[in-house]
Amino acid sequence: MPHFEPLNRLETDGKFFRYGDQRLWLRCVTYGPFPPGKTPDSAVEFEKISQAGFNAIRTFSLPGPEFLDAAQTAGLLVFAGLSWRHYEDFGARPRLLSSAKIQLTEWLGDHASHPALTGVYVGNEIPAELARWIGPDRVRRVIESLISLGKRISPHLLFAYANYPSTEYLEPGNADFSAFNIYLEDRAPFTDYLRRLQNIAGDRPLVISEFGLDTARNSQQRQAEVFTWALETSYLEETAGFTVYSWSDLWQNNGREVLDWDFGLVDRAGVPKQALSVCQSFEPPSISKPSNSYSIIVCTRNGAERISGCLLAIRNLVGGPYETLVINDGSTDDTATIVSEKFPGVRLLNLPPSGLSAARNVGAAAANGNILAFTDDDCEPDREWIVRLDRAFKNPEIDAAGGPNLPPVPRTVSEAVICSAPGAPSHVLLSDTRAEHLPGCNISVRREAFEEIGGFDPVFKTAGDDVDFCWRLRDAGFQLGFVPGAFVWHWRRPSIQAFLRQQKGYGIAERLLIKKHPERFSATGEARWDGFIYGGGPVRAERDSIIYHGSMGQAGYQSIVNRMLPLRPIAPKFRSPRSEALLKLVNFLQPLLRRWSRNRQLRFILPHRHDRNSPEVFxxxxxxxxxxxxxxxxxxxxxxxxxxxxxxxxxxxxxxxxxxxxxxxxxxxxxxxxxxxxxxxxxxxxxxxxxxxxxxxx
Missing domain, CATH: 3.30.1370.80 (Molybdopterin cofactor biosynthesis MoaD-related, C-terminal domain)
Incomplete structure (x- = not known):
């Protein structure tokens, strides 16, 4: 069990976490709160927790310095919990939120620099009926205000809200990761729900913030069996961490000791249960070499400033080396020289200017792999990109697969605005695991499927080729799989002007798509997708969201009913009145320019709003x-x-x-x-x- 160095901090790494230069899967356990007079010796318990294979603990209160010191000594990261009165109507009593903010501010001022402290949960399971009473959008904004406060004071810490299925819609837009408390006792529903949560989380990591089984109503053997598959499933379904609830049967709620629930890995006397040995012996499945042969194809034109970053990332891919081909589509800069001199293991094919689709087809024809993996020169694949895609292709029903394309951390206001603007390359999902569209910067396909549909259509020179390609794959009966952990870092355009020029190019490509696939477009030229368009942001309640609450608000799983998933919020570092105004301007111009380039129309489409002219009197x-x-x-x-x-x-x-x-x-x-x-x-x-x-x- 590694002891963490105080100079390092846990950071997000796409859909996962990184500690120093290593990717870290959180193995966390909740600790406390304990009944008065029954709090165990933290130093002793933390050593046991560390020996059991855990690397982090989660508390439901804000701990003191001795607690944090003991965690550091045991080599444990600490996720603290802000405990405030969010089970009361804080919408009608602003003092409750004010008190929470004072509490958080004072505690961070005293403890935020402690090397063991890693993150803070600003709340835990606000009751669904109370969220509905106060208003989902208003509750979400309260959660976000606490996270924003914490980030301003302690930007080096990670902040999140512990959500649960009855309030899926309360995901805060500014959290560092999505966290869900889940209590599902059967593997199949648990697996399915994790896949759903990956898409609710958007671009960010997903953490199981509570999972457990009560041994007062189930046997210890049953608890051990459930943890056996829950740990493995959570890892295979690409969560960033798993939290066991809880370390001990000793706990209290609302000031009273709870005696009729036994969720602990140890009983009230500290005697280990069978599940403890399961947690201790769990080893994440090792990353093996792919079972298929992959050829990575990168098409570029005048990509001298970008190609090195792309090829360095490909060189560092786990499970390699992989056959890599760069198709130089008529570059007039130093692209060919950079590839040939700095990356001698890469096959370089030089073409006269031919267009993106033609270049991709040339690369496919020259490749030797049975899986063709395409990305762009402005992308840097995550080091586990191929091995995660390979898991999808182990399913014989999957003919093509891909994952998200995530924007790197923005460096300027313009980049931050572009990351939050509509119009970026996005996947479209028919279900949590099946895609209708995968963008060309992150799509891989079996050679047989590629050849059967004739590859990419050369009529598409700069864009639209991937949309046409995916539609033809599906029309031919092929299945597109979605793998949330198989992501690439995709640098967006460096300036607002360049981004708007790109949108005009997309409009021209859509004009070609309309000509080829008229049945897939509306009379105004808008694409008719069967699935949900991914926006990158977490799925969350907004002012006009339609939420499925179930009859009388009693549904166990309550979610938003929509077709377009939310966009990414502006990065906190760059959020200001100026950036918000600039984003509004881009949001106005982007569809306008794209529509004009597509069909020479300047129709203004106002966003739908529910009728609020006659609010109900209550x-x-x-x-x-x-x-x-x-x-x-x-x-x-x-x-x-x-x-x-x-x-x-x-x-x-x-x-x-x-x-x-x-x-x-x-x-x-x-x-x-x-x-x-x-x-x-x-x-x-x-x-x-x-x-x-x-x-x-x-």
Whole structure:
């Protein structure tokens, strides 16, 4: 178990983490909170945790210096938790958020420089009913405000929010990684959900921030069996880390010791359970050489400033060396000299100016591999690019595969704006594992499939070739797989002017696509995709998002209903009124220029907004009750029996009756009492008294 050097810090590395110069998969375990008088000796426990194979611990509070010192001694990274009253209506009580910000500010001021401290969770599982009550977009912005505060004070730390399936839509746009608490006891649903979460996370790493099984209701053997496949699945599905819940059966909630749940790897007396040995013995599957032969094809024209970075990244790919071909498509700069002199192992093919598709076809014809992997000269593939793609091709149903193309950390305001603007090369997903489109900068294909459809169409000189290629693959019955961890770093255009010129070029390419595939476009020239267009940003609630809450907000998995996944937010370092204004300008010009180049139209398409001209008038009140006597679900059932009807699954109300509407949420006051929060709209002035009478009558 390595002891971490204090000079290094954990950093994000695309969809993963890096510690120093090594990629690190987090093996984390939650620790505490413990009942009063029963807190174990941290120094002793941390040594046991380290010996069990863990490299990090997660707490649900902000620890003190002795705690952090003990973690450092044991070689453990610490993810602290900001504990604040987010289980109350903080939308109506701003002081709750203010108190949380003061707490975070003071604690970071005292402890942020500690070498063991790695990250901070600014919240954990805000209840779905309360998020719905306050408003999903508003709650998300509160979470983001805490993350922004933490980043301003301690930019070297990682910040996130521990989400859960009932509030998928609360993903903060500015978190360093996506974190989800998941409790699924069967492998197939767990695997499927991880694949979904990879796309909800967007460009950033995905961490399982809690996973466990209760041995009060299951056997220790069952717990061990579940951890056996959960650890392996999490690693194979390309998460950046896995967090076991929890280290000990000793824990408390709302000030009371919990005695009827036993999620620990050790029992209340500290005796290890079978699952502890499973965690200790787990070894991530080793990265083996690909089972297929790969030829990497890079097409370039005047790429002298870019080609070295691309080829150096290819040279460092795990599992290689790989046959690499550079197709020099009529360059007039030093591209050919750089490739031949600095990269003698690369096959260089020089062509007269022929166009991108023709160059790719020449490369495919000259390649020897049975898998043809294409990327561009402005891309730098992640070192595990090919070995992760190869996992997809082990499935005989997959004929082509690719992953995300991620923008590197921006260096200027212009780069930051371009990274957040629409119009970048994107994949389009039909499902969490199947693609409708993979961009040409990150697509690999079996040679037989490539040859059967005749390769790329030479009519496409600079763009559009990959769209046509993927459509023809699918029309021929071939399957395109999506691999979230097989990413390439893709440098965007260096200036706003260059980016807008690129968009004009895309419009010209779309004109060719319309001519060849008219059935795939609308009358205004917009592509008709069957799948979801990837935007790079995490999937999150915005002001006009339509959210599936389920009947009366009771769905276990609540998600956003949309077709276009959110774009990346502007990098925090460059976020300012100027950059936000520049992004708005680019967002206005990009579709305009692309549409004009495509079909000489200057139609302005305004974004859809829900009708907010006539907001509903509603009344709110609350009733404090003993939670042992009532629950939200039982009250809703009583109201249904009294003549109310459930509202629709995407509505913001729970119940309807004769024109009246009702929303019900609860907030926790203490371990025995809750507040029932009622929001009512309608014409009945006596509705509040009726509800109060009905509750008191029960």
């Amino acid at each position: 009344h709110e009140f609350h009733i404090a009750i003993n939670k042992r006597h009532f629950s939200r679900d039982s009250i809703l059932e009583d109201l249904l029996r009294s003549g109310w009807n459930a509202a629709g699954p995407t509505e913001t109300w729970d119940l309807k009756k004769d024109g009246d509407k009702l929303l019900l949420a609860t907030e926790i006051l203490d371990h025995e009492h809750i507040n029932l929060l009622f929001r009512i709209a309608g014409n009945h002035t006596n509705l509040e008294s009726q509800l109060r009478e009905q509750i008191s009558g029960n």
